Amino acid sequence: MPVGPEPRQSSALALAAELLHAGELVVFATETVYGLGARADQAQAVERIYAVKGRPGNNPLIVHVKDAEAARHWSAHWPASARQLAEVFWPGPLTLVVPADERLPPVVRAGRPTVALRVPNHPVAQALLQTSGLPIAAPSANRSGHISPTCAAHVLRSLKQPVGLILDSGPTQIGVESTVLDLTGEYPRLLRPGAITLEQLSAVVGRVKPYLAPKVAPLDDEPAFPSPGMMRKHYAPSATVCLFDPDEWPAVAEEIAQRQAKHEVIGILTRTVPVLESLRHIGLPNDPTLFATKLYAALHDLEEVGCTWLAIEAPPDEPAWQAVNDRLARASAEG
Numbered sequence: 001m002p003v004g005p006e007p008r009q010s011s012a013l014a015l016a017a018e019l020l021h022a023g024e025l026v027v028f029a030t031e032t033v034y035g036l037g038a039r040a041d042q043a044q045a046v047e048r049i050y051a052v053k054g055r056p057g058n059n060p061l062i063v064h065v066k067d068a069e070a071a072r073h074w075s076a077h078w079p080a081s082a083r084q085l086a087e088v089f090w091p092g093p094l095t096l097v098v099p100a101d102e103r104l105p106p107v108v109r110a111g112r113p114t115v116a117l118r119v120p121n122h123p124v125a126q127a128l129l130q131t132s133g134l135p136i137a138a139p140s141a142n143r144s145g146h147i148s149p150t151c152a153a154h155v156l157r158s159l160k161q162p163v164g165l166i167l168d169s170g171p172t173q174i175g176v177e178s179t180v181l182d183l184t185g186e187y188p189r190l191l192r193p194g195a196i197t198l199e200q201l202s203a204v205v206g207r208v209k210p211y212l213a214p215k216v217a218p219l220d221d222e223p224a225f226p227s228p229g230m231m232r233k234h235y236a237p238s239a240t241v242c243l244f245d246p247d248e249w250p251a252v253a254e255e256i257a258q259r260q261a262k263h264e265v266i267g268i269l270t271r272t273v274p275v276l277e278s279l280r281h282i283g284l285p286n287d288p289t290l291f292a293t294k295l296y297a298a299l300h301d302l303e304e305v306g307c308t309w310l311a312i313e314a315p316p317d318e319p320a321w322q323a324v325n326d327r328l329a330r331a332s333a334e335g
């Protein structure tokens with residue numbers, strides 16, 4: 001159902017809140033990507049998320065709440081760093097991992113003693129949290145291992161099972177998933193890079209342990225792995241992805257020509273290499289924020305037209321590009 005710019009007045013929103021209360025799944029927009037939501041305080045409702053996504057049971061969910069006070073309510077301990085970060089970055093694309101309140105069903109946390117909490121900054125997400133009065137567990141609304149959705153059409157294409165309702169409010173703004181920060185150790189630790197950068201976090205809480213990009217795919221059940229979502233192959237289109245540096249373009253162009261001669265359907269994503277017409281070639285903005293906004297839609301589009309091999313021009317290895325580079329490294333990881 002469509003939701004307009006005044007979500008609180010839309011009948012779709014009232015229905016969505018009703019469905020959530022009844023333990024059904026509701027897909028809604030956040031400022032990052034679309035989420036597949038269920039009431040977080042009811043194990044049976046949360047179990048449906050795992051079933052519909054095909055998500056491994058060891059990968060915990062993010063619990064969305066309406067404000068910092070509600071986040072505190074669902075945590076067993078709310079450290080000073082959480083208070084400071086919430087003040088600066090909430091509502092917004094930052095998820096904080098803290099010790100969980102025992103009342104949150106273990107299935108939301110995948111059995112862990114911690115919970116990931118986030119106050120989203122999107123009118124539809126906010127209206128849904130306030131109207132329902134519920135904490136809402138919501139992973140990205142894609143089938144497990146697929147590209148995250150940045151519009152309602154992506155959700156329909158990716159999920160193979162029906163949900164209660166999809167609230168369609170158009171494309172999301174940020175385009176990559178929230179920054180995830182673990183506050184349960186001696187120092188805050190970056191578990192997933194996102195729109196809020198390490199530098200921004202450090203400016204508020206001092207030392208932050210940097211993100212360790214997984215080099216080797218760990219086992220699914222690796223207990224020592226701090227965040228199961230860090231598994232290397234994760235944000236993956238169905239095509240094989242070849243990441244190339246701009247100066248490698250002549251060689252890549254040659255490989256593309258050879259593959260096309262064999263009738264392979266090739267997709268190209270670039271940011272500085274000039275866009276050639278007549279190819280499945282999408283030019284993305286050479287700016288990390290704008291690139292992030294459009295990346296998943298471009299991957300979805302190239303998948304939709306049947307590309308089996310994607311050549312993607314790698315961005316520079318710079319802090320501002322960390323979130324994008326992380327998603328591209330995962331999309332191109334083998335296995």
Ligand code: TXA
Pocket residue numbers: 030032033034035036059060061062093095097109112114115116118120138139140141176177178179180191192226227228229230
């Ligand atoms: O932007 C976002 O964060 C989107 C929107 C819908 O809010 N949600 C999202 O959820 O990306 P999901 O489930 O796709 O990613 C959640 C990430 C995973 O990497 C998961 O492993 C990690 O957060 N996570 C959740 N709970 C955790 C916990 N207790 N400890 C460590 N990592 C956790």
Ligand code: MG
Pocket residue numbers: 139140148
């Ligand atoms: Mg996801």
